[in-house]
Amino acid sequence: MPADFGHLLLQLRLKARRTQEQQAHAINAVSGRASVTRREINRYEHGENIPTNHTLAHIAVACGLPPGELQREAAAARARRRNLRHREGEETEVLNRRRLMGGALVSAAVATEPWGRLANALGKGAKIDEQSADALSGRARALHISEHHLTAHQLRGQVESHLDAITAALPRAGQHERALTIAAGETAALAGWLAWDLGDHRTARSYYKVTTDCAEVAGHPPLRALALGYASYGADRPNRAVELLAKAAEHVRGPGNGAAAAWIHARHAEETANAGDDTAALRALDRALTAYDFADHTTEQAWVQFMTPARMDALVLSVYGRLGHRQLPQTAASTAQRLGPDLSDSGVVILGDLAHALLQGGDIGHGVHVAHQFAAAAQTRPNTMGRARAAAVAARLPNSERDLAHHLQGLAA
Template sequence: MMMSQEIGPVLRRLRMSAGRSRPEQAEHIQTFQGGRYFDPDRLKRWERGERIPTSTDFQLIADAYSLHLEEVRQAVSLARQARRLARLHPLIEHDQAQEEDRVDRRSFIGTALAAGGTMASEPWGRLAAALHGGPVDKPTAGELEKSTGELFTAEEHMPARLLAARLTSHLDNITTVLPRAGEHERALTIAAGETAALAGWLYWDLGDHETAACYYSTASLAGRRAGHGAVNALVLGYASYGVNSEKAREMLTAAQEHVRGQGYATARAWLCAREAEEAAAMGDQEAAVRALDRATTAFDYAAPGGEQAWMSFFGQARLNSFRVATYARLRHPELTSAADDALASLDGVDTKVRVAVLGDVATGYLTAGDIEQAVEVGRRALTATVQTETTMGKVRLTALADRLPNNSTARTFREEIRAAIA
């Protein structure tokens, strides 16, 4: 069976499951190499990710830890990939030596809480019992996981400033029960990582990029500790909005590697569509069109609303708006048709997705030369942006205002945008 964790956490988990200290594990390893001395510090560096085993170590590790050789190779490959990702973007870097201590104390979420503040726990009956020291049972864990999903749904409608306190409180609840999570530890660690990623997105939306970076880093750590790459894909997808197009493409390509399994088609479609958008921004038409094709193919296999809670925003309307945004940047001949399709698919969508779609469609019509339609759709986008207070909407409308011509209708709308955003 293929590993879903890097080699360091795997070795540490197996050692602890055997009840051995590092020196004891080093002695155990010695028996598999003819009694030759094995340095416990070497093992320490492996477990912390400070060093990655080389191919000459693979068979020894497989023998000493009762693993298949291919499992070792896969875990080492994941470790190398994680190291490349850490170099790729500072939002997902972390100090490996400090990481282990934080995790052992079950307080790795503390970094994010320190950045975002800690709120009192919500008064849930079953959770209150757990907070008094009892073990976390299945209903309590299920309630926390369900509440995590509900936060992503709430984010589609609620301004970031209103949701932030509720989200931080939920993260505090998970952090409090993690030491007693038992068999539910991995599931709750994943929920904590998803919650921290959403917190990063909210604080980025609020303009607090330093706090957003803390949450993203902590979310990435949670995903790594749980061996759940999808959390890291979510972090990379969110964080890609805050960097230049070249860096964003690298991050989005890396993110797609984490969501290749069954049940992640919607996530793949989103990440591919984002890649198309950024490729188009760089003028790479061929790559942009290929990425859009991959997004469409993935979406054909998707079950929107039936996969990850954090992908609940991504439906046909949002996919269509990504196509419009990509075509607008490429000045594609099918831009007007794509804009019409996106507008038609918007019926019944009344969330922040509406802001993104209307903003993309307005820009698409303007690029195609239909100024009257651009202004009409742009006014709808402005109304939705004011209601939801979303930064993404403001960014789109500011860019639209800068491109509007100086005829009377467009000039009046430009002034409306600037007054509303100011």
């Protein structure tokens, strides 16, 4: 392939301030598959291979470009490669001369070359098209759903790469700016959650701040609720968490936010119960259950897809356990049935909630049984929330279960 198109791909990567490894991650984040490697990026940039149109579309979106433009330049590059076979000597001499003469000659000729035209268009702020904007927003939604079955370690690189891709696209978003700003906020919030899950709390707070900024720029209150809801898990005391969640509740009012409101109100109930206000906790829980009943889970934000019936049960359990509520046994049985045998990261946390609620509510035999199940699951899929649950469950175990408590304390460390 002529070196010009490879140089264009190199220029696009450098403009995005990525290494070849990071570029591969960004492209794979768009495609949803680990199909491009650093070695392949190197081959593209050195003119050893031309990406397929399918891959070019992913490269374009990762760099904030309309796919059609990059695909047209690739087609021209393929045509030049065919012509090169007939004029190999002359063309090779010209290309080698360009390389030897360096940047001055290339800069003088840049406006006449196909890759130069595209690079100039980028510099002038060429707008991305609807297909690219939809792909970026869709990928942000898919990453939130991926959290159900991928660990924080597995997902973090993909999320950060996609955030880079949206960041590169925003200056050229045009009429799609609001949609991409919301997608950027959702992606930043997920990046913050994963950072917190991996113990990097400072980075998590920075991402939540970015999410809040996106909410203000886009005029999209639910994004602010998302940032506050995630931040509440890292609050240093229950009363602070209650404050954050009370603010979050103000941003999920009205239609279209049922599942988000259910999560925020249930978390508010949980932390209010932690703070010792039983009446307020039950009122908040009633609001959560009502919102959940009226939620349309098919049309709401992707970031509340984690609010499955089992997750709602777990939040109810958490509150009932703290309050010693009479409906605890019935809710525990329903939650265990919903979880099933194959647990995701969130499923492990829910199992920990179940064990803790049963122990706290006084159902010691059942609680110990579930605690053993939780210990096995938490060891297989470790995460920050799981470690927090392990510490809480260990503290509630009877003296006869010292070995299990010691094991759980080890998982919590």
